[in-house]
Amino acid sequence: MPKGNVDFVKSILENVSFDAKLFAKELQKAVKSLLPYEIEELSNWFYSYTIEKPELREYAVYLTE
Template sequence: MARAMFEYTKAILEKVSFNTELFKKELEKAVNRLLPFEVNELFMWLKEFTYNKPELYGCIATVKYEKRSF
């Protein structure tokens, strides 16, 4: 079940990537919902996904901050 949530999260983030504020909001929900090791995977995925999307690159800080709180 947990793996399905991770994949679902990635799909949602891809769909809302057109709007920076919505992307950040969904990312914050994802960080609270996922397991700590999945947050680490999400961080790696985000670095790759936002490589060519500079408007979204700032959202990575959300994951970095939450990652340390576990």
């Protein structure tokens, strides 16, 4: 995926972060479609983004599958 698609995934995740289950579903879909280095970038973003959203932190497990 081009860099723009990683940014697109981030924007989708930001938009659905109000619903933890939907966030988890979209995160799983994203991880399936990204390359390893893109998943690393997404992972870094995830940990920054969820500092103030502890209810989403449990879904970090999807980043290591």
